[in-house]
Amino acid sequence: MSARRIDGKAFAEGLRARIANEVAALKAAHGVVPGLAAVLVGDDPASQVYVRNKTSQTREAGMASFEHRLPASTSEAALIALVGQLGHDPAVDGILVQLPLPGHIDSTKVIAAIDPAKDVDGLSTVNVGRLWSGLDALVPCTPLGCIMLLKDALKDAGAGALVGREAVVIGRSALVGKPIAALLLAEHCTVTIAHSRTRDLPAVARRADILIAAVGKPEMVRGDWIKPGATVIDVGINRLPKPDGKSRLVGDVAFAEAVEVAGAITPVPGGVGPMTVACLLHNTLTACRRRRGLVAGA
Numbered sequence: 001m002s003a004r005r006i007d008g009k010a011f012a013e014g015l016r017a018r019i020a021n022e023v024a025a026l027k028a029a030h031g032v033v034p035g036l037a038a039v040l041v042g043d044d045p046a047s048q049v050y051v052r053n054k055t056s057q058t059r060e061a062g063m064a065s066f067e068h069r070l071p072a073s074t075s076e077a078a079l080i081a082l083v084g085q086l087g088h089d090p091a092v093d094g095i096l097v098q099l100p101l102p103g104h105i106d107s108t109k110v111i112a113a114i115d116p117a118k119d120v121d122g123l124s125t126v127n128v129g130r131l132w133s134g135l136d137a138l139v140p141c142t143p144l145g146c147i148m149l150l151k152d153a154l155k156d157a158g159a160g161a162l163v164g165r166e167a168v169v170i171g172r173s174a175l176v177g178k179p180i181a182a183l184l185l186a187e188h189c190t191v192t193i194a195h196s197r198t199r200d201l202p203a204v205a206r207r208a209d210i211l212i213a214a215v216g217k218p219e220m221v222r223g224d225w226i227k228p229g230a231t232v233i234d235v236g237i238n239r240l241p242k243p244d245g246k247s248r249l250v251g252d253v254a255f256a257e258a259v260e261v262a263g264a265i266t267p268v269p270g271g272v273g274p275m276t277v278a279c280l281l282h283n284t285l286t287a288c289r290r291r292r293g294l295v296a297g298a
């Protein structure tokens with residue numbers, strides 16, 4: 001058996017196109033253009049690429065993009081002041097502070113300064129609390145993308161496709177593992193969160209109808225950890241050196257083994273990765289509507 005590949009690139013393209021249509025309709029009906037402010041501190045090359053991608057995809061979706069590039073020497077107080085100003089700016093619906101921040105800045109203080117109604121990364125304690133309380137929340141983008149892919153992969157099983165399924169999430173970070181677990185719980189899965197201290201992880205993983213790997217360890221999840229027919233979502237992005245001096249991306253799942261056992265699986269690259277920015281746009285549109293009391297489709 002060879003598992004069905006879950007094409008995150010195609011799904012993300014479709015999602016971005018739907019968002020662009022909704023942005024155009026919002027502008028036509030209400031004269032409203034959703035705006036996303038991206039704040040980048042310092043010159044970390046990977047962060048520069050992420051922010052450039054986010055900015056260009058925001059513009060392609062017809063939204064306004066405001067970029068704030070600050071030197072690495074920026075003080076914590078100055079960054080918090082900027083985030084506060086953006087909170088009061090009516091043209092800004094979403095605020096994204098690119099992480100990681102330079103070592104002298106406490107990211108928890110900066111995140112706490114973001115207006116929760118504009119917290120499109122879903123990292124503020126208000127949004128985390130609302131998510132776990134089952135209330136409307138802005139949800140972290142990568143976890144949201146995982147759930148969208150999962151629902152789409154299982155859609156043939158009907159509306160309640162996730163209900164009652166055994167889900168195992170490997171990884172308990174605030175950014176990925178915990179919010180994915182909360183979203184799976186909200187879909188009525190029976191959820192186990194595994195981590196570095198979990199005993200007999202392969203046996204725990206083998207229970208899963210839905211297995212989410214969010215660890216950051218290349219190809220850690222082997223084929224014999226997977227229940228036959230399971231749906232596997234690989235969040236990991238790991239860069240491995242190649243003999244020619246270049247590098248290749250692999251996930252947290254040993255894809256060649258897993259694809260022989262799973263029912264459906266996300267590849268790396270081309271699985272979860274492209275969903276993150278598409279979900280950032282989704283969250284910005286959601287924040288824009290909620291702040292103005294507009295319902296979806298209006």
Ligand SMILES: NC(=O)c1ccc[n+]([C@@H]2O[C@H](COP(=O)([O-])OP(=O)(O)OC[C@H]3O[C@@H](n4cnc5c(N)ncnc54)[C@H](OP(=O)(O)O)[C@@H]3O)[C@@H](O)[C@H]2O)c1
Pocket residue numbers: 142170171172173174175176177194195196197198201214215216217235236237238272273274276
């Ligand atoms: N757009 C995207 O696709 C996207 C976005 C974000 C992250 N990622 C990728 O997703 C992966 C995870 O990211 P993250 O931010 O959640 O990483 P993280 O903060 O480093 O968390 C990793 C988690 O994995 C657990 N872990 C580490 N070694 C383990 C082991 N041997 N067995 C079981 N669990 C283990 C850790 O457990 P403890 O808590 O016990 O230490 C921790 O909870 C990374 O590869 C990252 O690059 C991708």
